[in-house]
Amino acid sequence: MSETKTDNDTGRDFPRSWIFIRGVPAMKFLPPEGPPEIAFAGRSNVGKSSLINALVGQKALARTSNTPGRTQELNYFVPDGHAGTADDLPPLALVDMPGYGFAKAPKAVVENWTRLVFDYLRGRVTLKRVYVLIDARHGVKAIDGEVMDLLDRAAVSYQIVLTKADKIKPPAVETLLAQTLATVKKRPAAYPEVLATSSEKGAGIDGLRAAIMTAIIL
Protein backbone atom coordinates (compact mmCIF):
# COMPACT_ATOMS: atom_id res chain seq x y z
CA MET A 1 0.00 0.00 0.00
CA SER A 2 1.17 3.52 -0.68
CA GLU A 3 1.56 5.98 2.17
CA THR A 4 -1.06 8.64 2.48
CA LYS A 5 -1.29 12.16 3.80
CA THR A 6 -4.43 13.55 5.28
CA ASP A 7 -6.16 16.77 4.33
CA ASN A 8 -7.10 18.42 7.61
CA ASP A 9 -10.33 19.87 6.32
CA THR A 10 -11.81 16.61 5.06
CA GLY A 11 -9.90 13.77 6.68
CA ARG A 12 -9.69 12.08 3.29
CA ASP A 13 -6.49 10.53 2.09
CA PHE A 14 -4.59 11.70 -0.95
CA PRO A 15 -1.78 9.33 -1.98
CA ARG A 16 1.68 10.61 -1.18
CA SER A 17 4.01 8.96 -3.68
CA TRP A 18 3.24 8.87 -7.40
CA ILE A 19 4.85 7.40 -10.51
CA PHE A 20 4.56 7.94 -14.25
CA ILE A 21 3.26 4.83 -15.98
CA ARG A 22 2.49 5.66 -19.60
CA GLY A 23 2.48 8.31 -22.30
CA VAL A 24 -0.33 7.88 -24.81
CA PRO A 25 0.20 9.42 -28.28
CA ALA A 26 -3.06 8.10 -29.80
CA MET A 27 -6.35 6.60 -28.59
CA LYS A 28 -5.32 3.04 -29.48
CA PHE A 29 -2.51 3.18 -26.90
CA LEU A 30 -4.76 3.99 -23.93
CA PRO A 31 -4.37 1.58 -21.00
CA PRO A 32 -7.28 -0.79 -20.36
CA GLU A 33 -10.08 0.98 -18.51
CA GLY A 34 -9.43 0.41 -14.79
CA PRO A 35 -9.19 2.90 -11.93
CA PRO A 36 -11.11 6.19 -12.00
CA GLU A 37 -9.27 8.82 -14.03
CA ILE A 38 -8.97 12.52 -13.23
CA ALA A 39 -7.84 14.55 -16.24
CA PHE A 40 -6.35 18.03 -16.47
CA ALA A 41 -7.29 20.04 -19.54
CA GLY A 42 -6.60 23.59 -20.60
CA ARG A 43 -4.89 25.87 -23.05
CA SER A 44 -1.19 25.40 -23.67
CA ASN A 45 0.92 26.84 -20.85
CA VAL A 46 -2.04 27.30 -18.46
CA GLY A 47 -0.19 25.26 -15.81
CA LYS A 48 -1.61 21.71 -16.07
CA SER A 49 1.65 19.87 -15.44
CA SER A 50 2.67 22.29 -12.68
CA LEU A 51 -0.66 21.76 -10.94
CA ILE A 52 -0.17 17.98 -11.00
CA ASN A 53 3.29 18.39 -9.46
CA ALA A 54 1.84 20.63 -6.74
CA LEU A 55 -0.94 18.12 -6.03
CA VAL A 56 1.40 15.17 -5.64
CA GLY A 57 4.09 17.24 -3.89
CA GLN A 58 6.78 16.12 -6.35
CA LYS A 59 8.53 18.95 -8.19
CA ALA A 60 9.39 17.13 -11.39
CA LEU A 61 6.89 14.28 -11.78
CA ALA A 62 5.26 15.96 -14.79
CA ARG A 63 7.50 17.95 -17.15
CA THR A 64 6.83 21.67 -17.25
CA SER A 65 8.16 24.45 -19.45
CA ASN A 66 7.84 28.10 -20.19
CA THR A 67 7.30 27.16 -23.85
CA PRO A 68 3.69 26.30 -24.73
CA GLY A 69 3.44 22.76 -26.10
CA ARG A 70 5.57 20.96 -23.52
CA THR A 71 3.19 18.04 -22.83
CA GLN A 72 2.64 16.12 -26.06
CA GLU A 73 0.87 12.93 -24.98
CA LEU A 74 -1.77 11.85 -22.46
CA ASN A 75 0.51 11.13 -19.49
CA TYR A 76 -0.72 8.73 -16.83
CA PHE A 77 0.37 9.01 -13.18
CA VAL A 78 -0.69 6.59 -10.44
CA PRO A 79 0.10 6.18 -6.74
CA ASP A 80 3.20 4.06 -6.20
CA GLY A 81 3.01 0.67 -4.53
CA HIS A 82 0.16 -1.00 -6.42
CA ALA A 83 0.77 -4.11 -8.49
CA GLY A 84 -1.80 -3.09 -11.09
CA THR A 85 -3.33 -6.57 -10.99
CA ALA A 86 -7.11 -6.93 -10.84
CA ASP A 87 -7.05 -7.24 -7.03
CA ASP A 88 -4.55 -4.39 -6.51
CA LEU A 89 -5.43 -1.59 -8.89
CA PRO A 90 -4.39 1.94 -7.89
CA PRO A 91 -7.32 3.92 -6.47
CA LEU A 92 -7.08 6.57 -9.19
CA ALA A 93 -4.99 7.86 -12.08
CA LEU A 94 -4.13 11.48 -12.87
CA VAL A 95 -3.97 12.25 -16.59
CA ASP A 96 -1.91 15.21 -17.80
CA MET A 97 -2.80 16.31 -21.31
CA PRO A 98 -1.39 18.31 -24.17
CA GLY A 99 -2.76 21.83 -24.24
CA TYR A 100 -5.17 23.14 -26.82
CA GLY A 101 -4.89 26.45 -28.62
CA PHE A 102 -1.59 28.09 -29.45
CA ALA A 103 1.61 26.06 -29.00
CA LYS A 104 5.14 26.25 -30.34
CA ALA A 105 4.75 23.22 -32.60
CA PRO A 106 3.71 22.65 -36.23
CA LYS A 107 0.01 23.19 -36.95
CA ALA A 108 -0.62 19.55 -37.93
CA VAL A 109 0.95 18.36 -34.67
CA VAL A 110 -1.21 20.69 -32.57
CA GLU A 111 -4.31 19.55 -34.50
CA ASN A 112 -3.37 15.96 -33.73
CA TRP A 113 -3.07 16.67 -29.96
CA THR A 114 -6.33 18.56 -29.97
CA ARG A 115 -8.13 15.65 -31.66
CA LEU A 116 -6.61 13.20 -29.14
CA VAL A 117 -7.68 15.37 -26.19
CA PHE A 118 -11.21 15.83 -27.51
CA ASP A 119 -11.62 12.09 -28.36
CA TYR A 120 -10.38 11.11 -24.90
CA LEU A 121 -12.65 13.59 -23.12
CA ARG A 122 -15.67 12.45 -25.11
CA GLY A 123 -15.17 8.72 -24.98
CA ARG A 124 -13.35 7.51 -21.88
CA VAL A 125 -15.74 5.52 -19.72
CA THR A 126 -13.58 5.59 -16.56
CA LEU A 127 -13.04 9.35 -16.76
CA LYS A 128 -14.50 10.54 -13.44
CA ARG A 129 -13.81 14.26 -13.54
CA VAL A 130 -12.06 16.74 -15.77
CA TYR A 131 -10.36 19.76 -14.28
CA VAL A 132 -10.60 22.55 -16.84
CA LEU A 133 -7.81 25.00 -16.05
CA ILE A 134 -8.18 28.68 -16.75
CA ASP A 135 -5.30 31.16 -16.45
CA ALA A 136 -6.42 33.73 -13.87
CA ARG A 137 -4.83 36.48 -15.97
CA HIS A 138 -6.85 35.65 -19.08
CA GLY A 139 -10.21 34.21 -17.96
CA VAL A 140 -12.40 31.87 -20.03
CA LYS A 141 -11.59 31.93 -23.78
CA ALA A 142 -13.64 30.67 -26.73
CA ILE A 143 -11.76 27.33 -26.88
CA ASP A 144 -12.44 26.73 -23.17
CA GLY A 145 -16.13 27.22 -23.96
CA GLU A 146 -15.88 24.62 -26.74
CA VAL A 147 -14.36 22.11 -24.34
CA MET A 148 -17.10 22.78 -21.77
CA ASP A 149 -19.74 22.35 -24.52
CA LEU A 150 -18.22 18.99 -25.41
CA LEU A 151 -18.17 17.85 -21.77
CA ASP A 152 -21.76 19.03 -21.25
CA ARG A 153 -22.89 17.06 -24.34
CA ALA A 154 -20.97 13.94 -23.25
CA ALA A 155 -22.24 14.37 -19.65
CA VAL A 156 -18.70 14.20 -18.24
CA SER A 157 -18.32 15.89 -14.85
CA TYR A 158 -15.91 18.82 -14.85
CA GLN A 159 -14.77 21.57 -12.54
CA ILE A 160 -13.07 24.86 -13.34
CA VAL A 161 -9.77 25.68 -11.66
CA LEU A 162 -8.15 29.10 -11.97
CA THR A 163 -4.35 28.82 -12.19
CA LYS A 164 -1.49 31.24 -11.51
CA ALA A 165 -3.59 33.15 -8.97
CA ASP A 166 -0.32 34.55 -7.58
CA LYS A 167 0.03 36.61 -10.76
CA ILE A 168 -2.97 38.85 -10.10
CA LYS A 169 -4.26 40.79 -7.09
CA PRO A 170 -6.64 38.99 -4.67
CA PRO A 171 -9.66 41.25 -5.52
CA ALA A 172 -9.20 40.44 -9.22
CA VAL A 173 -9.16 36.72 -8.34
CA GLU A 174 -12.43 37.16 -6.41
CA THR A 175 -14.06 38.96 -9.36
CA LEU A 176 -13.01 36.27 -11.82
CA LEU A 177 -14.17 33.51 -9.42
CA ALA A 178 -17.62 35.12 -9.22
CA GLN A 179 -17.86 35.65 -13.00
CA THR A 180 -16.75 32.10 -13.77
CA LEU A 181 -19.10 30.64 -11.18
CA ALA A 182 -22.04 32.50 -12.78
CA THR A 183 -21.10 30.94 -16.14
CA VAL A 184 -20.71 27.38 -14.89
CA LYS A 185 -23.98 27.45 -12.97
CA LYS A 186 -25.74 27.45 -16.35
CA ARG A 187 -23.81 24.41 -17.54
CA PRO A 188 -25.27 20.96 -16.83
CA ALA A 189 -22.11 18.90 -16.29
CA ALA A 190 -20.10 21.58 -14.48
CA TYR A 191 -19.48 21.23 -10.75
CA PRO A 192 -20.93 24.40 -9.23
CA GLU A 193 -17.80 25.51 -7.44
CA VAL A 194 -14.72 27.19 -8.93
CA LEU A 195 -11.32 26.84 -7.28
CA ALA A 196 -8.44 29.35 -7.36
CA THR A 197 -4.93 27.90 -7.18
CA SER A 198 -1.28 28.81 -7.35
CA SER A 199 1.10 25.92 -7.98
CA GLU A 200 3.93 28.34 -7.30
CA LYS A 201 2.72 29.34 -3.82
CA GLY A 202 0.70 26.23 -2.95
CA ALA A 203 -2.57 28.13 -2.61
CA GLY A 204 -5.77 26.15 -3.12
CA ILE A 205 -3.92 22.83 -3.50
CA ASP A 206 -5.36 21.14 -0.38
CA GLY A 207 -8.85 22.10 -1.50
CA LEU A 208 -8.25 20.59 -4.93
CA ARG A 209 -6.91 17.36 -3.40
CA ALA A 210 -10.05 17.11 -1.30
CA ALA A 211 -12.27 17.78 -4.35
CA ILE A 212 -10.52 14.99 -6.27
CA MET A 213 -10.92 12.49 -3.44
CA THR A 214 -14.62 13.36 -3.26
CA ALA A 215 -15.03 13.10 -7.06
CA ILE A 216 -13.67 9.54 -7.22
CA ILE A 217 -16.17 8.19 -4.70
CA LEU A 218 -19.21 9.87 -6.30
Ligand SMILES: Nc1nc2c(ncn2[C@@H]2O[C@H](COP(=O)(O)OP(=O)(O)OP(=O)(O)O)[C@@H](O)[C@H]2O)c(=O)[nH]1
Ligand atom coordinates in the same frame (compact mmCIF):
# COMPACT_ATOMS: atom_id res chain seq x y z
N1 LIG B 1 3.61 32.25 -11.33
C1 LIG B 1 3.16 31.02 -11.62
N2 LIG B 1 3.63 30.37 -12.70
C2 LIG B 1 3.12 29.14 -12.97
C3 LIG B 1 2.12 28.55 -12.16
N3 LIG B 1 1.80 27.36 -12.71
C4 LIG B 1 2.59 27.21 -13.79
N4 LIG B 1 3.39 28.27 -13.96
C5 LIG B 1 4.40 28.47 -15.02
O1 LIG B 1 3.73 28.45 -16.27
C6 LIG B 1 4.53 27.79 -17.26
C7 LIG B 1 3.72 26.65 -17.89
O2 LIG B 1 3.51 25.66 -16.92
P1 LIG B 1 3.17 24.15 -17.33
O3 LIG B 1 2.77 23.46 -16.08
O4 LIG B 1 4.28 23.55 -18.12
O5 LIG B 1 1.90 24.38 -18.27
P2 LIG B 1 1.07 23.30 -19.12
O6 LIG B 1 -0.35 23.72 -19.12
O7 LIG B 1 1.37 21.93 -18.65
O8 LIG B 1 1.70 23.56 -20.58
P3 LIG B 1 1.69 22.60 -21.89
O9 LIG B 1 2.08 21.22 -21.47
O10 LIG B 1 2.71 23.26 -22.76
O11 LIG B 1 0.30 22.69 -22.45
C8 LIG B 1 5.79 27.34 -16.54
O12 LIG B 1 6.80 28.29 -16.78
C9 LIG B 1 5.38 27.32 -15.08
O13 LIG B 1 6.47 27.54 -14.20
C10 LIG B 1 1.64 29.27 -11.03
O14 LIG B 1 0.77 28.85 -10.25
N5 LIG B 1 2.20 30.51 -10.81
Ligand SMILES: [Mg+2]
Ligand atom coordinates in the same frame (compact mmCIF):
# COMPACT_ATOMS: atom_id res chain seq x y z
MG1 LIG C 1 2.10 20.31 -19.63
